Amino acid sequence: MPDEVKPNVNEAPTHDAQLAAENIASGEEKAPKVDFDADYAAAQQFSVSEVDRTGEGAAAAEAATAPKYQTSKPEETKIEAQSTGNPDDYAELAKEVGNSRTEGVANVSDELVQKALEKGQPKK
Numbered sequence: 010m011p012d013e014v015k016p017n018v019n020e021a022p023t024h025d026a027q028l029a030a031e032n033i034a035s036g037e038e039k040a041p042k043v044d045f046d047a048d049y050a051a052a053q054q055f056s057v058s059e060v061d062r063t064g065e066g067a068a069a070a071e072a073a074t075a076p077k078y079q080t081s082k083p084e085e086t087k088i089e090a091q092s093t094g095n096p097d098d099y100a101e102l103a104k105e106v107g108n109s110r111t112e113g114v115a116n117v118s119d120e121l122v123q124k125a126l127e128k129g130q131p132k133k
Contacts, residue, residue: 012042012043012044012045014033014040014041014042014043015040016029016030016033016034016040017030018030018031018034
């Protein structure tokens with residue numbers, strides 16, 4: 010069912026729209042008829058292409074998004090640490106870690122802790 014357009018000169022966003030609204034209001038031009046239902050039905054026809062109405066559309070989409078290269082699946086490796094129960098193994102590991110050059114000061118004495126506490130006190 011067609012609706013009639015009733016333009017308002019004061020609400021026209023452009024000069025051309027104002028002129029068209031004035032001409033319609035004065036009767037120089039006829040107001041256009043708009044059938045929203047028919048326009049909506051026509052828009053629905055254009056929203057889906059002919060290819061998508063068949064199985065070819067799904068096949069084309071699959072081909073367009075398929076990966077170009079095959080990748081291998083990563084192999085899962087399990088590493089189990091064997092417990093020896095020998096304390097010498099742990100002592101040797103601790104020496105290796107303790108000699109790291111990226112570590113901070115390794116030897117902390119009571120004097121060093123006392124100096125840090127004194128420096129952390131607010132001035133009176």
